[in-house]
Amino acid sequence: GENVEQHPSTLSVQEGDSAVIKCTYSDSASNYFPWYKQELGKGPQLIIDIRSNVGEKKDQRIAVTLNKTAKHFSLHITETQPEDSAVYFCAAIGSGGSNYKLTFGKGTLLTVNP
């Protein structure tokens, strides 16, 4: 089945700096890659997603890039703010019978210091 690796596990940045979180996946047939933000005591919130027919997608301060050849995708947050502090998860949806099952990375705890 699909396996998703996520790095780093913790990331601390100064307010205004950029943050980058990277994920790799194993199933070359995977074609949908969402990113979730989870704040303490809440469920994961979908913040951006990308499909395999697109190399990059941007939404204000957040962007995701996908390299299908290398099987990795990344989340980029620019001009970070304290409210960006949370745990971020990448995920992938596999192929065939697993095309509705999200496989998650282990998460990245992002801390934005004022």
Place this chain on the structure above:
Amino acid sequence: KAGVTQTPRYLIKTRGQQVTLSCSPISGHRSVSWYQQTPGQGLQFLFEYFSETQRNKGNFPGRFSGRQFSNSRSEMNVSTLELGDSALYLCASSLGQQSSQYFGPGTRLTVL
């Protein structure tokens, strides 16, 4: 549109008991998936329902079961609870295959 709702938000049970958790999807969403979240294992897929049919199941024992009703609401049941079942149980709804999945706030289950 209202988001995904889950009830109850918190539960405390003892070993050997059983528990039923409920999930109401976003209006119009017919797919409901369940996930277990623990500090050690992260987010793990339990099962997914679409139009009252279970389409896929994760690697969990048969003590974990679920169902979906005609209005797309879903329940999951855990029988003979074990200490290791303590976790945050999340449900997510979507329109269907490879559609964006939206999560509810979760039910925090503690087994004593």
